[in-house]
Amino acid sequence: MSITRRIFAVAAVVGAVAIGAGIAGAQAPSFFRIGTGGTAGTYYPIGGLIANAISGAGDKGVPGLVSTAVASNGSVANINAIQSGSMESGFTQSDVAYWAHSGTGLYEGKGKVEDLRLIATLYPETIHLVARKDAGINSVADLKGKRVSIDEPGSGTIVDARIVLGAYGLTESDIKAEHLKPGPAGDRLRDGGLDAYFFVGGYPTGAISELATSSGISLVPINGPEVEKLLEEYTFFSKDTVPADTYKDVGETNTISVAAQWVTSAKQSDEVIYNITKTLWNDATRAALDAGHAKGKLITLQNATTSLGIPLHPGAEKFYREAGVLK
Template identity: 35%
Template sequence: MKKLKIAGFLLIIMLLALAGCGSAQDDDADADSGNDNGGDKDSAEEVRVTLGTGGTSGTYYPLGVAMTEQIFSDVDGVSQSRAVSTGASVTNAQELSEGKYDAVLIQNDIAYYAVNGGTLDDFNDETVDNMAGMTSLYPEDIQVVTTADSDIKSLDDLNGKNVAVGDQGSGAEANANQILEAAGITYDDITPQYMGFGDASQGLQNGTIDAAFITAGAPTSAIQELGANQDVNVLSLSDEVIDNLISKYSYYTERTISGDTYADYGQEEDINTVAVMAIMVVDSELPEDTVYNMTKALFENRDELEAAHDRGTDITLDGARNGMSIDLHPGAEKYYDEEGISAD
């Protein structure tokens, strides 16, 4: 009987020792994997990607939907992806900082100010410290639109008018402010109306506003929607205004939009203007492999972007780093290095 009791006692001791070893090994494995069960974005688990875009009548939204539904949804490391309509660039930067989005579409000028601070009041006191570049997309044209029967033929004619300048705090509104300044016009000289592109199009149709600033790749659906009801006139900027802008703000480039772009909507002449670059940025805490896979998938499925919007044809691997105003995420940089894509 004594022998049986001793054997049983030894067996219990051995089982407890093995359990302790197993627990230590599990703890070591968790430490090696970086998994502290806190749900941070550095864990090996798949992430859900929410992409902040812009208004539904702009260019960001249809491209963002194509990215999330047709491309990123099949990427290794992404369990789910969706695009949401937002107030666009400035809002996107602020809400990326707050963790509401994992990636956003944004103007390169707004991204620069978000990371570095500076001219825009929105980022003077607090910059965004979790933003990293993924890819440059296409030029975003600054379009000042009115109706063909309007007496507004140039920026000078905006004095005393009701002018839609974009959603308050948006990238479009920042552009409107800078362009008016370059023309010697302030908000005191006009009646600024803060509204998105779709609302601006409706306002022009019903006569509650006289002109609208729209920053988006041409052709822009808001202008096409207006043109479906009455002829449009997209103003050209003078050489002086363009020179003033480019000399003061390095991210602007001179741009000519062919008159054919809106020929079906009454536009008769080419449009001389400026553009910024639309870029895609991500939360810098997203895993390197995930962003690498997202970047790779984006350029291997460009046909989905081309089908979503005309500006999809402007998104090329060769131009992926052109106009990128902030540091790249290591995952995106790894992909470009493998493909031999250098900065311009």
């Protein structure tokens, strides 16, 4: 059975259960798909927890709504699916959402996705600048002339890396740029063929933990007046700190992060998005997120309206104003 057929088979079973429980009464349920990421990543299990919560029975979920988490290729694929109408919502990095909505960065020359709207900011995805311990790199400025992987063309990381370099007065031509995914970049760092690489993701990341244990690393801080100016210009970034000993023998490191966000289309009704947002932040969902995944505890109402690179959906905005999160 294909993935698509399996998804709809599961949705049909869940829908039947929902109707049997009296959620939808005589009315057929509405389906609300959440595009996530690969099944081995963080987006997929978090999406499953949220989908289960908003499909919940009684006053724990949204009446008449059945939600499913759908595996995908991540941020760009999810935005494309929302734009085409093949998904009602999806997860994305805040920087990718900003570029899509503004037609810049990864979306330069591809047009704007003007209908993209935010339901909630979920949790931080930290910008790691991982360096070989003996590379003598103590600041971003020290990358000049070094062998640095900034990820592959077409990735979100490469755009973020260029922004960070630019904040410190550097361009790609000032470094010996490599274009490797994080796994191969870590291997090259271990073998002495690379001095540093950029990685965007939640901490601790298994591959970096293994590298720190086997070879030793340093995490390069991304802070100072250069970053203050960067944060003013790019609202999808936030300050972040990697706590001491997150990675073996690495002290507390100040850096910046983008955010994992849940986005939808302006075409979705205000009432549906209001009810979904309200359910996302009820006590039952809170308990499910806390118990269900390590990142779940970082998903908080206080952070829901941070890293606003795109407009909130009016339905979500209504809830956040009622909840006192927005003035």
